[in-house]
Amino acid sequence: MVLFVAFVGIQFVSTKQNQSNVIPKTDFLLVNNPPKNIKKLLQVSCYDCHSNNTEYPWYNKIQPIAWILEDHIKEGKAELNFNEWDSFSSRRKKSKLKSIVNQIKDDDMPLLSYRLVHQDAILSKSEKELVIGYMKQLKDSLK
């Protein structure tokens, strides 16, 4: 009963929405212009937490899910915000690309919890190879 009351109560607490219509000039996809299929994969599997614009699911209206999402997005953007890609130096870009490759290879990203509710964000083996190959090539092209 107590839990139920608490559950109803927290529904009235609002969270900050991570949404923006502006795509900055520094955006990863804008600057690097990857092939369409890779662009789509990154948008679906990464951009919800690693950019200034999240496509929120319907259950984001329910607390405490909204809090969990807000927390993940905050952490994700602090680690890497694809919208701000080109503001990184070449040194840092290379390190980020290295981390992207490792995270995807080890199935650390996308997060397990995100994959559970976002079936479309799961990268198949061939999709993983595609993204990893692209990131590696991008890394080697940087001076």
Added chain:
Amino acid sequence: MKHLRTVTILLAVAFVGLTVISCKDSKKEDSNDAMHSNLSTNEAEMNHDETMDSNTMNASNDMMDSSTQNSSAKQVVLDYMALKDALVETNKDEAAQAGKKLESTLNSFNVSSYTSEQQKELKDIIADAKEHAEHIGKSEMDHQREHFKILSKDIMDMVAITGTETTLYQQFCPMYDKGSAWLSMEKEVNNPYYGSKMLHCGTVQKEIN
């Protein structure tokens, strides 16, 4: 029906999540506080340095070139060497410890004694190195070594700016990841990328004084 199942799962996850979050938040506040106090000491130090700088500006500027090494830079090199030694011994836990130590040293790196251009470059190097040190603090051996390779490049670039009071040897292993370099304080090659598997594999590329 499918919807109903998802909702039930989500609710279950939600309650667990709530408990986790409430614990986590209080922790976060603690570390924030710690960071604040850290910041303020840093600021105090910096102000102090500024006043000192204006007094001793002329004298220290002439000497800045390579002979005087900033104490943070010196500590970074020492922490890096402890990390390198742990990797030579293939000791994951010690490497993780050394990574964390290096991360905290980098966090308090005081760049105020350098020119604004050097500061910009140093800040970039520090931000990058910090990330690698952090990862080394919580990764398995193979990942620790991968990060160590990029970290080594950072430290070499840092030393190029800060100079070094002790002689450093830039060493090179042609086998690891298409060829990888690192820094050492001894001329004798002890390979941090392979440890005992290929302990003395590598060459001295450069002596840095």
